[in-house]
Structures are given as structure tokens and as C-alpha cells.
Amino acid sequence: MSKKRHDSQPSAPQAKQPQPKQPPAKPKRPPSGLPWHVVSRCLVSLLVLLHMTAVISAPWNLSTGDALPPGYVAPPGQPEVPAPSSTVWQEPPLTRVLHRFFRHYLNLIYMNHGYEFFAPDPSGTHLVGYRVSKSDGTTIEGKFPDLEDQWPRLFYHRHMMLAEQTQMMGRASGQNYADHLATLHGGPSRIDWMIHMLLSPQQVAEGKPLDDRSTYQVIESLDGRPRVTETKEAAIAIPEAGR
């Protein structure tokens, strides 16, 4: 970027000397007082506009979904909500086109995501409970997230996200967790993917604790086997660090 100060630097004072008469100069545009040349400013303005459009396009695209025509009523014998492949659904054209245009740029700078913090509504947390049977006959049990096992808080939170985002990725991710635990401890594993339901203010006011056993529900259980890898390397782990 040019660092020349074209129109902001006052000229050095000069001694007054009689000047020969010159034809009147063409009136100049008033100086902007800005250091960057107008061409640089135009170019950067264009880049800024493109960047901000890209930044907006990611959450905008995520916040818009296909819509049914107003007052849509399913034809007799058809499901109330049409299949996702149905042409009845109206796709939001602008957000999809913008996002498709900018998606690679957004991926490269890790901005291809939404900002739906606790939206549309706060919900219960997912957890993973596990049990691994080691070859020596002992059993290891645990869960994540677990405040007693994962410290500091950010490390605990990473485990919480691990369990939470299984919901996004589906069954295969849970299977990977089971296989990882089996590989780590050298024996078959079983994981329980759970949800911890939230209690209403009325239930809490009546004295029910937030971690009441009835609030945990197992969604699915999966069995894991140690992964077979070509070259097994010794794991480097910090002692006492959470699994």
C-alpha cells in the first residue's frame, strides 16, 4: 500500500521571491486530507465491500431456510410437510447465491459460519458415558464432559462440544468416539450418548436438583473396537490430563 502522503503534507515554507506572471492555474479539487491516493482508496473500498458482503452472507445463509408457499395445504393423501426434495419448497435465492459465491473465501479465513449463540432456544446438553474393557480384565468408566476429570474449564468445554456436536454429525461421529476410546485403552468399548434435559423454574422451586437422575436420557449406545493402523505410534500425553 502506498505510504505517500499526497495531499496531507503541507509544503515546506519557502522564501518569498518575485514570481514571473503565470497563466491562472486550473482550479484543483479541494484536498481530501487523507494520506492514501484516491486509486488506493477505491481499490481498498472495493475489497472492503466484497469482504463485508462475504461476512454477512455466511450467517444470513444459515439463518434462512426453504419455505412453503403462504397458506400451503397438503393435497389429500400427501404428508402435511412435503419431502425436502419436493419442488413445493421455495429456496431463498439471494442468500444461497451469495453464499455459494463467497464460500471458498469464507472457508479460507474461517468465517463460514453463523452466530447463533444459544439460539433459536437454549437446549439440554449432550453427554457421552463410556465403559472400556481392557485386555487385563479391568474396566475403565467415565464420561465427558466431566468437571472432575477435565480441567481447566476450557478443556472441559472442548469435551462438552465433542459430545454436543455429535448431534450435528450423526451416528458416525459417536462411532468414532467409541473406536478412539477402544484404541486408547486397548479393549472393546461401549458408549452411551445421552441428553441431559433441563428443568423448569417450577420444578427447581419444588426442590428438584438440576442433575436429578431422571433428567438424563440415553439416546443411543454404540460399541467400539480398537482401530487397526499400519504404524502405531506411542501416544504422548500429559500426565493427569483428562481423556
Add this chain to the structure above:
Amino acid sequence: MKGIFRDVSSYISEAWQAWNRFWFTPTDPATLSLIRVLAGSMLLYTHLVWSLDLQAFLGQEGWLPVDYLRSQIQVETLPDGSMETDAEGNPVAAWSVWSVFFWIKPVWLLWSVHVIALIVFFCLTLGLFSRTTAVLAFLFAVSYAQRVSPGAFFGLDKINCMLATYLMLGPCGARYSLDRIRRLRRGDTSPAMPSTSANIAIRLIQLHLCVIYLFSALAKLGGENWQAGTAVWWAVANYEYQSLDMTWLANWPVLVALLTHITVFWELLYCCLIWNRFTRPLMLWIAVGVHGGIAIAMGMITFGLSMIYANLAFLSPATVRRWVDPLAGWFAMRLTGAK
């Protein structure tokens, strides 16, 4: 007809001048430098924590193997939303989703890269070779975030990467840095000059924050509990998030509703009211309250702090210098021996 043309021309001219003032007026790099110190320290801490189980989260295998992520999740999509496949019918990985950890296989190399990344974040925090370390910090921050997305990422990674992106655009080491002290030790006592690129970086952080809060509010408006005024209860009653027992709120439904509605209205109006000098302090103090509350009551100290750091972009350089210069001067005196 001429009058209309003159008025339109005058409007465009004034708009262009205002645009130029907004983006291209040189500003003291104090605000950007302060954000570098704080965001750099957050980047360092965030990535230091990965050391506790580096292989499990970032190695080739671990919780979510790279092969699984690249072949099933981070895949290229077609305009109709379906996966793009190669000639054999296998999904094609999205090339623009990148991370150095996709290619690193030996454990020693993984740890070597991790240690280098920590050194880079440390140098960025201290402001040593700031322009170079800012670029490297951005590359590393995105690499870590992409490897754990999806998997273990959350809002903290988004804000870390956002700040790292904009820090590398301006002279983030012009103040409060070892670079500055090195210049002083060489006898260069000239003050940090106002910078146009510092202004652009700060403006981008400010606008990005507006986008974040606006879309966060719009997403909340689609939630029944945010509209009903009960959402804050469901957030604080989440046992896994809870770091401070807030269940006493069960007996204060009106307070819960007030906090819920304030959150939504604040997020929705932030992009308008933050620009007015009278409403800006109110917006910023609510930001401190909301994010401080999330940090203290919901255990997300890192995320809460990083959002507050981003909000500091709205502090004027004069305010930042009034608060930070005495401390920075104290350090500089001890390191350079200057008085």
C-alpha cells in the same frame, strides 16, 4: 432537471467524503495494539490448552480422524445442496477448508508444529516481530479451528480467528510491544504515527461485531423462549454450563424476562446504537454485563473475555492511551532504562 442532478451529485460527493473519513482517516494504533495484547494472550491460552490432549483432538486419528472429517463432513456441495462426488462416487473434500493438521502424520511433527504455534502466539502477545507473527498467528489459528470443526469448536474459535484476521491488516505492534521497545533502545524515540491501515483494521472489527450481534439477535427471534422472555432461565439452568448457581432465579420470573428481553434488544440494536457517542457507552457496558455474565455464571470465561476484547475496538485511542500508557511506560522504562 439541473437542480436534481446537482442535488444527486452533491449527495454522492458527500457520501464519498463520509466513506473516506470512516475508512481512511489515519488513527493512532493504540486501540489495535491493545487488542493485539489481549487477543494474543487469548490465542496463546486457547492453544496451550490443546496440549493437554493434543493427539486426541488434532492428530490424524483421535476423536474424529482426519479421513472421516475430510470424506464425510468437510465436503464440497453442489448448488442443490447434495455432496459432490468423484468418478468413483466418493465425496470430494472441500479444498478451501484447510489446516496444516490435515497433512501432519508423525506425532513428533504434530508436537513440533504445536510448539512453534505457541511461540508465535507468545510473540504476538508481546509484540515481537508483530507484523510477521500476526500473519503466522492467523494461519495457525485457522488451522487449529478447521481441524476441530465440527468436533470441539465453539464461539471462542470464531472470535479468535476473526481478531487474528484483522490484526494482521494493521500495525498492531506499533504500541505496547517489544517492537516499540526495540525501536526505543535503538534511539528511535519518534512517536507511533497515526495509521490508515490501523483504522481499517479497527473498522472491520467494529463492523464484524455488528454483523455478529445482528444475526445472533435474528436467530434468537426465531426462538419461542427468547420471545417469551424465559430463555435466560434455560441457559442458566443448564447443569453442564453452570459455573455459578443461578437457580435462585426460579423465584424471579420477571427478572429472568427482563434479562432475556434486554439481551435480544441489545443484540438487535447494537449495530445502530454503537455508532452514536451518547449510546455507545451504554451498548459497551451492556456488552460487559452480558459477556461477563456468560463468563462467570456459565463457565465460558474465555469466550466471554474474547467478546469483551473485540468490543474494545469501539474505544477511542485517546481513552486507550489514558488507561494503558502509564503501565506501558512503566514497562518501557524498566526495559530500556529510559526516563
